[in-house]
Amino acid sequence: MYQSNFDEHVKPVLKKILLVFVLIIIALLVGQMIGFAIGGQNPFAVFLPSTWSHIINFLQ
DSSP states (O other): OHHHHIIIIIHHHHHHHHHHHHHHHHHHHHHHHHHHHHTTSOGGGGGOHHHHHHHHHHHO
């Protein structure tokens, strides 16, 4: 009884939450790439660890 309730109601909600979370991550990465491209840098530099260490050092 409880398993069917989970399958019918909870599972679709969890799938939607996961989908929204993945779409948010993709939107953030694409936005960062666009920002780097507008700034005149290589858009794929977003994925370099040196870029993130520079950002973290700047924020401290």
